[in-house]
Amino acid sequence: MDSVRYLSSSPMNQVDSPGISRRGFLKASAAVSGGLLIGFSMPGLMRDARAEEGEFTPNAYVRIDREGKIFLTIQPVEMGQGTYTSMPALIAEELEVSLDQVVIEHAPADDKRYANPMLGFQVTGGSTSVPANWQPLREAGAAARILLVSAAASQWGVSADSCKAENGAVLHPASGRKLGYGELADAAAKLPLPESVSLKDPKAFKLIGTSARRTDSPDKVNGKAIFGIDARPEGVKVAALTLCPVIGGKLDDVDPAPALAIKGVRQVLRTDNSVAVIADHTGAARKGLAALQIKWNEGANATVSSEQMLEKIKEASKQPGAQARSEGNVEEALKTAARTVEVTYQVPFLAHACMEPVNCTVHVRKDGCDLWLGIQVPARAKAVAAELTGLPEDSVQVHNHLLGGGFGRRLDVDFVADAVKIAKQVDYPVKVIWSREEDTRHSTLRPYHYNHLSAGLDEQGRPVAWTHKVTGASILARWAPSRFTNNVDGDAVRDACGPYAFPNLAVHYVRHEPPAGILPAFWRGVGHTQNAFMVEGFLDELAHLVRADPFEYRYPLLQQHPRALKVLELVREKSGWDSSLESGHGRGLALTHCFGTFAAQVAEVSVSPNGDVQVHKVTSVVDCGIAINPDSVVAQMQGGTIFGLTAVLFGNITFKDGRVEQGNFDTYRMLRFNEVPQIETHLVESGESPGGLGEVPTVLIAPAVVNAIFAACGKRLRSLPIDSQELRQA
Incomplete structure (x- = not known):
């Protein structure tokens, strides 16, 4: 049975952000469609909005209508990480309403108004949703x-201090009067913005810090939830697609006749590197695609193999490289060291393997x-569609849905x-x-x-000295x-x-x-997942080399x-680190500070005489x-650990004759x-501002397991x- 525990830590930090005023942070508009609209600008983006448009342009909104419904339009998307539970909890806590009174609205595609404040454009990633919002x-x-x-107090002719907000209404306890938010929305919208905003003392939190049921779960269970793959605009047809099996290859020729002979198939379309069969339903489209005999121009990558790529990256790693950090x-320290140790570590290409394969429904019209x-x-989807169709971006509409994994x-x-090319x-x-x-x-790859x-x-x-030379493709050079x-990719050297x-x-x-x-891409944790495996593994090597306990070796550093240190002390206790294990079993430790979160894992594994590993x-x-929703923290640690463990045990994209073998x-x-x-x-109970979490366990699990294998x-x-074969020879 999985469990969650709490221990106390530091006191609550001040919530004020330096460098931006309260009035610069908040703005109340006049009534919009009959109600109250609160807009707010994220730190670091407000100046850009003013410079470009000459006026305040918020990037997220809270709207209260005359019915008392509270609509929250937010930038982060929901892809299983619990965003649509944690974001409304932040609003609801201060607004004195329950989670079920907040209605989530997808933000439209707009880099200017809905930019992620920590990354500068509209994006959900990098474990930033909670810290940013x-x-x-x-x-x-x-x-x-x-x-x-204030609106209620003015209407009743009493002081605001004598009133209180509670469960979506304003009460005047002395007289027993009560007005719902919907009844007050129009009047509230006409009031000037408060000069100061007082946030709740954490001791008064009702929602934050309390486990809550996921707001998106019921519809996911009963089938009402709409993912991208579920979109069914009127008149839609289904296309099955195949791309050139050799990465970088092109389409040479295809005869559409065999596919068109299948009932339900409508058309066979081609692009420069793909063929698509369009049909009334998926079954016909897939059958039509399978019937085709396609001629490909395999191009320059026709003989590419994993072995060739490994030799080339090994050779490249001998270069001195660009300096990313120096202290x-x-x-001189290496020259005078009593002992020096040098090692090489490597990690493979990885695909994302989302449960919902990538898909996109498109309707292109003249206008x-x-x-x-x-x-x-x-916003990037909107931009690429505009570029390919020749339409202005204002004529492209993105209907974003739930993501079945990102x-x-x-x-x-x-x-x-x-x-879009097909549509x-x-x-x-x-x-x-x-x-x-x-x-x-054909996935982009870690x-x-x-x-x-x-x-x-x-x-x-x-x-007394530490060097780390990172050799690999640059995601940022391609993506940003x-x-x-x-000449340094900041993500590639994270956690080095x-x-x-x-x-x-x-x-x-x-x-x-x-x-x-072959496109290098972000993969849940990215640079952290690569380098933490190496750093934590190498540090474990050093500890065992000098016969030191892995915990004791880390403490002075x-x-x-x-x-x-507190995280390490607790994981040592809870994992039973100092207790004995049976032969063939071992425990391994890993620590990380990533995405604003400190975390550690201890994995207990066994290795059989045949080299089989069981965690x-x-x-x-x-x-x-x-922790806004502690239950979500536990869920993230479970899901991320399983996701990362899959990669540790099995994850590997390999190439032969220019083709991905998997x-x-x-x-x-x-x-x-x-x-x-x-x-x-x-969980360590903490008063620090929230850090990110979705990628933390994928960073930890690889080194924890590999270090445990060594112990075993x-x-x-x-x-x-x-x-397993390598372990069989151990």
């Missing part, structure tokens, strides 16, 4: 509450274009572009669905990394070129020394791209992070600051029910996924 949404709710109370004097889909970057795959718009050739809406095989073989690490140790075995600076304080430190980055057409238990301790879940394995370990989560059988693994 924690204060703005509470302040918006508090401002609305103040205006509503102290590493060269406009509509998209129905689930995507993490709706994990970074839906941060790209390649599948949107393919759907341009017909005069009706067409739903383009990638099969599981197409989604796996990049292959081949990294060098070294450490210099003093006479007591303590690290302006953020690739000084963990949260540890080394007296002498050097981090370098070597950019090495795979063959054209973390004195600047008391939160990390029996994973104990997690999390200090994510204030396809469906038979060759790109998922963790099965009987393989899921016991996952126990403990004495074999050190420096590459993933786990190779």
Whole structure:
């Protein structure tokens, strides 16, 4: 049985944000469609909006209508992480309403008004939804509450201090009078913005910090929830798509006749690198596609293999690279060190394997274009559709839906572009669905990394120097070129020394791209997942090399992070670290400070004589600051651990003759029910502002398991996924 526990930590921080005034943060408009509209601008974006448009342009809204309904239009999308429960909780807490009184509205595709304040454009990712919205949404709710109370007090001729907000209404206890928010909305909208906004003392929280049922769960269970793949605009047809099996190849020729002979097939369409069969339903489309004999021009990548790519990245890793971080004097420290250790670690290409394969429904007309889909970057989808159709962006409408998993795959718009290219050739809406095989073989991929690490140790075995050279493709150079600076990909070198304080430190980055057409992409945790595996693994190596306990070895390196020390102390206790295990079993530790969260895991595994690995238990301790919905924290740790463990045990995209060798879940394995370990989560009660969480467990689980394998059988693994044959030889 999974569990959640609480322990106390630091006091509540002040909620004021430096550098922006309350009035600059909040704005009350006149009545909009009969009601109260509160707009708020996120820190760091307000100046940009003023500069571009010459007026205040909020990027999110709280609207209260005359019926008393509270509508929250938010930028983050819901892809399973609980956003549509945590975001309304922030508003509801300060507005004194229940979660079921808040109606979520998808934000339209608009980079200017609905930009993520931490990233600068409209995007859901990087575990930023809660940290970015924690204060703005509470302040918006508090401002609305103040205006509503003031409106009621004015109507009754009493002081606002004698009134209180409660359960969607304003009460005057002395007289027993009561007015609902809907009755006050028009009057409240005409009042001036309050000069100051008082937020609740955390001791008075009713929703924040209390586990709540997910607001999106009922409709997902009863089938009412609408994902992108469920969109059915009037007159829609279904398209089955196949792309050139060789990455980067092109279409040569195809005879449509065999497909057109199948009942229900309407058309066979082609683009530069794909063929689509359009039919009345999916079955006919898939049958039609299977009947085709397609000639491909395989191009320059026809002989590409994983072995070739590995040799090239190994060679590239010998380059000195661009300096990403430098502290102290590493060269001198290594010269005088009592002992030096050098290792190489590597991680493979990974696909995202979302349960809902990528899909996009498009209707292109002369005067406009509509998209129905689930995507993490709706404004980018809008932009690519406008570019391909030649329409102005104002004529493109994005209908964003729930996402059946994102994990970074839906941060790209390649599948949107393919759907628009097909839809341009017909005069009706067409739903383009990638099969599981197409989604796996043509997915954007977490990049292959081949990294060098070294450490210099003093006479007591303590690290006095640390170097980490990261070699791999740059996601930022492709996806956000302006953020690739000084030849360093900031995401690729994340966590390259963990949260540890080394007296002498050097981090370098070597950019090495795979063959054209293989697109490096964000994958749940990205740079953290690659480097934490290496850093935590190497640190574990050093601890065992000098016969030190992995916990004791880390403590002196973390004195600047008391939160990390507390997390380590608790995970040591809760995991039973100091208790004995039977032969063939081992425990492994991993620590991270990522996305504003401190967390640690201890994995308990066994290794059989045949090299088979079984993960029996994973104990997690999390200090994510204030937990808005503790149940969601536990769910995130469970889901992320399973997602990450799948990659540790099985995840690997390989190439032969220019083709991805994996396809469906038979060759790109998922963790099965009987393989899921016991996952126990403990929360540190904290007064710090919330950190991100969705990617934290995927960062931890790989090093925790690999370190546990070493403890169990004495074999050190420096590459993933786990190779049973390598362990069999241990």
